[in-house]
Amino acid sequence: MLKERILQIANYIGKNAKVLDIGTDHGYIPLYLLKNNITDKITATDINAKPLLQAKNILSEYKDLETLNFIKSDGFISVPDINSYNYIIIAGLGGKTIEFILKNYKDKANLILNPTNNEGNLRKFLFENKFKIEDEKLIFENNIYSIIIKAKKQDKNLKYNKKDLILGPILIKKNNKLISEYYYKKGIYYQNIFLKSKKEEHKELAKIYLSNNLVK
Numbered sequence: 001m002l003k004e005r006i007l008q009i010a011n012y013i014g015k016n017a018k019v020l021d022i023g024t025d026h027g028y029i030p031l032y033l034l035k036n037n038i039t040d041k042i043t044a045t046d047i048n049a050k051p052l053l054q055a056k057n058i059l060s061e062y063k064d065l066e067t068l069n070f071i072k073s074d075g076f077i078s079v080p081d082i083n084s085y086n087y088i089i090i091a092g093l094g095g096k097t098i099e100f101i102l103k104n105y106k107d108k109a110n111l112i113l114n115p116t117n118n119e120g121n122l123r124k125f126l127f128e129n130k131f132k133i134e135d136e137k138l139i140f141e142n143n144i145y146s147i148i149i150k151a152k153k154q155d156k157n158l159k160y161n162k163k164d165l166i167l168g169p170i171l172i173k174k175n176n177k178l179i180s181e182y183y184y185k186k187g188i189y190y191q192n193i194f195l196k197s198k199k200e201e202h203k204e205l206a207k208i209y210l211s212n213n214l215v216k
Contacts, residue, residue, distance in 0.1 A: 005114065005148070007032070008148055009089060009148060010029065010032050010036065012112050012148075014039075015039065016039050016040075017038075017041065017087050018041040018042075018084060018085050018087070019042045020042075020043045020045070020079065020085040020087070020088045020089065021045065021089045022076070022090045023090060024046050024052070024055050025055070025092060026055055027044055027054070027055025027056070027058045029089060029091065031058055034068075040068065041067045043068075043071060043079065044069070044071075045073040045078075047072070047074045048072075056070055076105065082107060083107045088109045088111050090113050090114070091112070092114060093114075093115065094116050095120075095121050096118055096122075098113055098122055099122060102125070102129070102131075107153065109152075110150060110151075111131065113149040113150075113151060115147065119147050122149070123165045124160075127158045127159075127160040127164070130153060130155070131151040131153055131154070131158075132151060132152055132153075132154045132158055134151060134152055134170075135170055136170035136171045138179050138182055140178055145182055163211075167208065180212065183209045184210065187205075187207075187209030188206075188210075190202050190206035190209060193206075
């Protein structure tokens with residue numbers, strides 16, 4: 001269990017908000033929200049029955065709570081009243097999977113997204129589908145970098161550039177030491193990849209990641 005990741009996701013959730021946790025896995029995020037009295041209005045879903053059962057077991061002390069629900073669902077498919085949720089959490093899934101889940105989403109809940117990969121492609125999907133990225137966090141825990149994105153559907157088209165997709169439009173502005181080190185490591189990684197592959201895409205990624213020159 002990545003405690004800092006769960007804490008930072010939970011910090012986005014408003015008091016007594018109605019929350020949908022897509023792909024809840026073991027139910028650690030709902031457990032944190034309940035134990036810390038953030039909200040008890042939670043629906044936890046998973047595409048597989050086994051992790052959903054594990055979540056029920058972990059949350060067994062709250063089994064009589066009428067506002068806590070468990071649904072076996074592929075994304076939103078089996079979830080009723082989607083437009084009633086204030087926050088939708090999709091954490092610990094690949095960026096492409098998150099895109100697939102969100103492709104037909106039209107409502108304006110606060111989206112808390114935590115992709116395990118392909119965050120650049122996910123940002124592009126968000127921009128192109130009128131989801132404004134309102135905040136981003138970078139976490140380093142158990143030797144793993146993790147990005148959390150807060151986004152919300154808008155009515156208008158959104159402008160972006162390649163740096164926004166690769167570096168993150170909010171992370172660029174924050175520019176703290178952790179973010180700088182992350183960019184530097186990614187830049188060196190793609191630089192080394194380019195030396196072997198000679199592909200221009202790897203060269204460009206290295207250049208973008210190293211462009212901030214924040215790590216001396």
